Amino acid sequence: MATPSQECNELIFQEIFQKIHLGIVVLDMQKHAVSYCNQQAAEIFEVIKLSPEFGSLYPIVESSVQELLNDPKRHKVKTIKKHGERFIGYTFDMPGKDKRFISILLQDITDQKRMDSIAEAVVTMNNVGYIFTGIRHEIGNPLNSIKMALTVLQKNIDRYSPDEIEVYFVRVFEEIARIEHLLKSFKNFNMYEKPQTAVMDLSDFIMHNTQLITAYSSVKDTLIGISVDIEPGSEMVKVDRRALQQVTMNVLANAMDAMQNNKESRLLISSRSHGPSILLEITDNGCGIPAASLHDVFKPFYTTKEKGTGLGLALSKKMLAQMNCSIDLSSTEGEGTTVTISIPKARAHEVEEFRLSQD
Numbered sequence: 001m002a003t004p005s006q007e008c009n010e011l012i013f014q015e016i017f018q019k020i021h022l023g024i025v026v027l028d029m030q031k032h033a034v035s036y037c038n039q040q041a042a043e044i045f046e047v048i049k050l051s052p053e054f055g056s057l058y059p060i061v062e063s064s065v066q067e068l069l070n071d072p073k074r075h076k077v078k079t080i081k082k083h084g085e086r087f088i089g090y091t092f093d094m095p096g097k098d099k100r101f102i103s104i105l106l107q108d109i110t111d112q113k114r115m116d117s118i119a120e121a122v123v124t125m126n127n128v129g130y131i132f133t134g135i136r137h138e139i140g141n142p143l144n145s146i147k148m149a150l151t152v153l154q155k156n157i158d159r160y161s162p163d164e165i166e167v168y169f170v171r172v173f174e175e176i177a178r179i180e181h182l183l184k185s186f187k188n189f190n191m192y193e194k195p196q197t198a199v200m201d202l203s204d205f206i207m208h209n210t211q212l213i214t215a216y217s218s219v220k221d222t223l224i225g226i227s228v229d230i231e232p233g234s235e236m237v238k239v240d241r242r243a244l245q246q247v248t249m250n251v252l253a254n255a256m257d258a259m260q261n262n263k264e265s266r267l268l269i270s271s272r273s274h275g276p277s278i279l280l281e282i283t284d285n286g287c288g289i290p291a292a293s294l295h296d297v298f299k300p301f302y303t304t305k306e307k308g309t310g311l312g313l314a315l316s317k318k319m320l321a322q323m324n325c326s327i328d329l330s331s332t333e334g335e336g337t338t339v340t341i342s343i344p345k346a347r348a349h350e351v352e353e354f355r356l357s358q359d
């Protein structure tokens, strides 16, 4: 039996739960009933025209509840659902060990979502403006050169020798190639709109790329000392391999460019576990980036290279974000640069399925 002070506490808790600005619902999975529903939850259900009864509530939350029940390591499931015009955020939890009760916290996040999409639209508009300025500049320059070369050629075609004419043709083709390169980069911008993530062994991936760089450096006759450091347990990730390959090629190409004037080039590729993610790090001892330019490197068209498009890192960031990955860059001018790519770890059951499929 509860002591007077416990009773008092229960009453206080009940009052707090009723008044709290968060919907709280408890489902009894044995009795197939809603065993608790506070005032805020009832108000949310009224707005989204849902009856706070098990029969009408359960079909809406079933997939999340099943996710919680089926995975013993899962203690919380969060999801956002759209009901008509409203967005509701749900957090599912399973208090106790008998899997009898499921608690659901509900929040109407429509206004927050709306603010987020307004902010997103503003950022997009700014980026679009930035991109158009870049396109004007990147296509405008070669077009001007082509126009100039053709004008000179037109005026002097009768006077120039075949060799002199050839020089102008070469220049025109070079400028056309620059535009073509740019257009190819744009194609990549949309290439992985819907990345297909799957379990992948990162150590395999790193070894594959190490071989690529070794082959490349021997063709180019440059010596690069490559070290690999894979922390045990930091191998299994969930990612789109092709998209990650493209990002890694961009990052490695940048590293090679940065080291081209080095006497001794060193590259370190490592992976380590960091909470729910694995960090893939690529460190070069190249020229580094001045502190004042660090915040520019992910902007489309920012480049310090004569033949660069400045789209490599912008593209990488976009592709990674679509796979719940992220990319960061730290650098010291004159010392080198580290690029860190954060990739979600694969879940235990996914790794098991992956291993079975490999056997």
Ligand SMILES: Nc1ncnc2c1ncn2[C@@H]1O[C@H](COP(=O)(O)OP(=O)(O)OP(=O)(O)O)[C@@H](O)[C@H]1O
Pocket (backbone or CB within 6 Å): 250, 254, 255, 258, 284, 286, 287, 288, 289, 297, 302, 303, 304, 305, 307, 308, 309, 310, 311, 312, 313, 314, 336, 337
């Ligand atoms: N590892 C690095 N070391 C030094 N500078 C770097 C490194 N990585 C990127 N940068 C800087 O960031 C800029 C932008 O890189 P990004 O990959 O986006 O474009 P880019 O390499 O210039 O062009 P592209 O990728 O089309 O060849 C580079 O021009 C360079 O100044």
Ligand SMILES: [Mg+2]
Pocket (backbone or CB within 6 Å): 250, 253, 254, 308, 312, 313
């Ligand atoms: Mg690049």
